[in-house]
Amino acid sequence: MEKNYGPSGFEGKIYAEWLDKKYFRAAPNPDKKPFAIMMPPPNVTGQLHMGHALNNALQDCIVRYKRMRGFEALWMPGTDHASIATEVKVAEKMRADEGLTKADVGREGFLERAWAWTAQYGGRIVEQLKRLGCSCDWDRLAFTMDAPRAKAVTDVFVRLYRDGRLYKGDRIVNWCVACKTAISDAEVEYETRQSSLWHIKYPVKNDGRGQGAEKAEYITVATTRPETMLGDTAVAVSPDDKRYRDLIGKTLILPLANREIPIVADAYVDKAFGTGAVKVTPAHDPNDFEMGARHNLPVIRVMNDDGTMNERAGAFAGLTREAAREAVVAALKERGFLVKIQKHTHNAGHCYRCGSVIEPIVSRQWFVRMKELAAPAVKAVEDKTVKLTPKRFEKIYLHWMRNVKDWCVSRQLWWGHRIPAYTCGECGELIVDYAKPDTCPKCGGAAIEQDPDVLDTWFSSALWPFSTLGFPDKTPELAYFYPTDVLVTAYDIIFFWVARMVFSGLYNMGEVPFKRVAFTGLVRDVQGRKMSKSLGNGIDPLELIDKYGADSLRFSLLNGTAAGGDMRFGPERVVSARNFMNKIWNAARFFHNAQCTMHNSQLSVGERSDNAECNGHFSLSEPVTDCPSKERGHFSLSQPVIDCPSKENSPAKKEKSVGEQSAGKACRADKDNAECRMQNAECNGHFSLSQPVIDCPSKENSPAKKEKSVGEVLSGSNSQMPNEKDPDNAFQFSIFNFQLSDKECRSEQNETYKLSPADKWILTRLNDTVKRASAFLDNYDAGLACAVIYDFIWGELCDWYIELVKPALYSDDAGEKGGALAVLARVLKSALKLLHPIAPFVTEEIWRSLPKAPGDPESVMTAAYPEYDKKLVFRGDAERFDKVRELIRGVRNLRAELNVPQNKRPRLFIFCKKEEKLVRRCLPYIRTLTFSGEADFIADAAGPQGRRTSVCVSDLADAYIYTDELIDLEKESARLQKEIENAEREIKRCEGKLADKGFIANAPKAVAAAEKEKSERYRVRLAELRASLARLGLRE
C-alpha cells in the first residue's frame, strides 16, 4: 500500500537472498584479480555503535564497488576477544548475578563464564552488521581467540622469542591498580589535572665537617607524589647547579623512613624546576628508574598490586595510595619536614579501560623489543609501500614508530591467549615453546608450570591480516589475498593496531599487511562531543535502521564528509538521506507508470480508465492485491513480466475500478483534505516490487501486425507473454534491447530512435558522473562519490530529465515514447549501479522490478559497475542544451518574480537569437518545464505588440509573456535593474581582466578566450535588458 519508500519490508529479505546465493563468497580465483579488506574486528561482546556503522558502511561500499569492478573481492569479518574489556565486564556480571569475585571462582571457573558470555553475545554484533548490509564472507568469520588464531599467536610468540625479539624483565610498567594488570604505553591516557607540588625537607646527615654549603642542614625536594618518598633511594640534583654542588655525594636521612640515601648528580634534573632537587624513587617512576640504573641505586617498591602500601612503607602499610598520601603529608607536617604546598597542574596517566590513575611500578613482564621491528615499519611508510590517508597520519605514525619503546605484552588477566612460556619448578629454567614440554630440557624435572599471564589483546589483533588467512600455514588464501588492499579504520587506533599490524606483517610475512590505510574520522554528537555511554549522547544505529532503513543510515554517514575528518551526526542527516532514497524510489515508480501510460494510449477509452489504476504504487511488503492484474498471479522473479491488466476485463471489475477512480478524482479536487488524498492514493493500483510487474495492456488487444513501427516494437505488441510455464522464453520487452550508440538507439529489429537533445544531455551527464564517481571510489573517497551520485540522481535525472521526457511519454508518437523510455531505463539502471555500493538494498529492490536487457544480471550487486562510455558523451549537444535549460530557468524566474502562480499557464512568445532549430525542437520541453500554455515564435525582437509584456533574456532566445494588469511597474523595473546590474558587474570583471596585459600574457589561452566570449555575451544581454526597460517607459 505504501507509495513511499519503506525499507523494512525488503531489506531483510534481500539480505537473506544474497546470503543464499553466496554472493559474498570470495576464494582464490586465478581468473580474477584479488581484492581484500580485513574488517577491524569489533569486540565480541560489543554492540554496534555509530563508529562501527560508519566504518563498516565504508568498507562495504568499497568491497561492493570492487566486486562490481570484477575483482575477487574478499571482505574478511571477525570479532575480537578484547581481553581486558571483556574480563572487566564478565567480572562485573559475575558479581552482580552471583555475588562472586574472580578469586572466588578461580581461573577455570572464570574462563567458563567468559566463554559462556562470548557464546551468548558473540553473535550479536555479527547480526547487527548484517542488518547494515555488510557483504562479508561470513563463512570465514574469525575470532581472535579461536583455534586457528591461537595457533598463529603461539607461532609468532615462539619465533619472536627465539629471534631475541622478546624478553622477560623487571621494568617500570604502567600498572592499573583497578584492573590489577600491566598495560602498554598506548593504553595510558594522559589527562591534565589540578594537583599540588609538595616541598619536603630532607635532612643532610651530619658528618661533623661543616664546609661549603656548611649551613645546609637540609635539602628541599619538590614532589607530586609524597607517598612514594618511602621508596626513595636517592635525591638527584643537576651537576651544574651551584646551589647543590658541594652536597653531591653527601648522605641524607630520609624522613619518616629514617633511611640513609645519597645525593647524586644527574643531567636529567632541571635546576629551574621546583627546588632543583628531585627525590629518586626507582620503583615508582620511569625516569627515576632510569636514574636509579645509572647510579646503581636500589629499587624499593612500597606498593602492592592493588595500590595499597606494602610492608616496606612501614607505618603506612595497608593504606591505599590516597590515604597514604594524606598520612605521609600529615606526618611530615607534624615533624616539621613539610616546607610548603604549591598548586600545580600535571599530567596524570589513566587506564584507557577503567579510567583509574596509572601507577608506574617495577614489575616482571614480557616485552617485545621494538627497535629492530620498527625500522622496516618506518621504511614501509616512508617509501609508501603502505600509504596512509589522509597524509597527516603518516607523520603521526612515523613519529610514534621512530620513538617507540619496548612493548609490554603480558597481562595479569585470564581472558586472552595464555603466554606459551613455562618455568621448571626444579631448576627455574624458562622454556618458550609451541606446547608444554613434559620434562625440563635442562634438568629433566617434570614440575613444569605455564606462565599464568595472558597476552595483550593487540598482540593477536596485530596478526589479523594474515592469521585470518590461515597463517602460519601457507594457504592458497594467504598467497592470493595477502597483502590486503586497504584497511579502513578510525584514526584513534593508529598506535594500538595499525602500527602493530605493519611491523607484525613485515616480521612474519615479509610483506606489509595492506597497501593503503583509509582512516575515517570519529562520529560525534551534534555538539561535537564524542559519543559515549557515560554522556548518554550516543545514537543507536539500529534504531535508525529500524526507522529509516540501512541505506539511509549508510548514506547519511558517508555522504559529504571528507575522509578522515570527524563528523557531527544528528538524526536530520538520516531524514535527508531517507528522502533521497524515497526520491529514487519514486523515480522508479515514474518509470513503471510511464510504461503503463504508454500502453494506455493504445487502448480504448474504457480500457484506459481501467488501466489508470496502475498509475500508482509499489507495494514493498505486500503481494499484488488490488491491481486488476492480480489474478494473473504467475510472475517470475528472474524474468521481467509483462502484465496485462486488460486481459481479463470482467465488466464487474471494470466498473468497480472506474468507480474508485472517479471517487479519487473527486477527492483530488478537495485540496486540503489529506485523508481524501490518502483514499485517493488507495484508488491507485499497486505494483509489487517483489514481484516485478510490467504492465502490458496491449497483449491481447493488439492485432498482430507484420509491419513494425517503432512504437509497436516498443510496446511489445507482437511479443510473447512470458510466464513461469515458459521459462526459456527469450522475450524481453523490446525497447530494452535497444543499444545506445552514437546519436541513436537501435533495437534488435533494427528499429532506430534518434536521441533527443534531452537524451544526449542526460547521457553526457551520466557519463560524467560515472567518471567522477569512479575516480572517487577508486581512491576510497566514498563521501565525495556520494555527493556526485546524489547530485546526478536528484539534480539532473529527477529534476530535469524525468520532467523533460514527459512530453515525449505523453505524446501520441509511439516511437518518441519508446525511445525516451529506453533511454530512461538505461539511465535509471546505470544510476542504480552507481549507487549500489552506497545504498545496496533500495537499488537491489528497484533493480529487480526493472526489465532486464541482455546481459543484465538478476542482482544489481553482481552487475558490472558503469564505465565511462565516450560514445555516449555528446559534449557539444549537452552544452547547447544547457543553454536551453538556462532559458527555462529564466522563464521560471520571470514568472516567480511576477508572481504568476504555477497553476496559471500563460502564453509564451519566443524570439530566437540563435540555434533556432534546437529551440524549436526543445519547445515541448520549454512549455512543460516552464508551465506555459501555447508558445509562439516571433520575429520581432521587441516582443509581441499591443499588450504589455515582460521578458527574460538569455543567450539563445528572449521569452516574453503577457503581463497586462499583472505587471507591477515598480517590481518589473527592479527586476530588470537587478539583471542589468548583474550584467554590468560581470562585464566590468571580464573587461578588467582582458585589459590587464599580465593576464593576456600569462593566462592560458582558453581562459582568456572564455573571458572574452563571456564579456561579449553579457554585452548583448545588457543591451537587450536596457531596451526592454526602455519599452516600459522606464529608465535606469
Added chain:
RNA sequence: GGGUUCAUAGCUCAGUUGGUUAGAGCGCUUGCUUGACAUGCAAGAGGUCGUUAGUUCGAGUCUAAUUGGACCCACCA
C-alpha cells in the same frame, strides 16, 4: 614543550592540481498538491571564504605571521 588540524551562508559541511557569477543539505521567505515523489516541485534571500601581510596576470585554494577552537604526542619531579 613539540606536532597536527580546523575556521567558507543562521546551523552542519563540500570545494580535487590556483582560472566562469564560491556550492549542497537543513533552516528561512514566496508560490504551487503539476499524472513519480508534500519524504515533493519552482523561485528567492543569505557569504568582503577568521585576521593581516605576501607570492601571482589571477588566491577560498600557495607562503608567512596572527587570533580562536579541537586533537595527538612528550619523562619535567
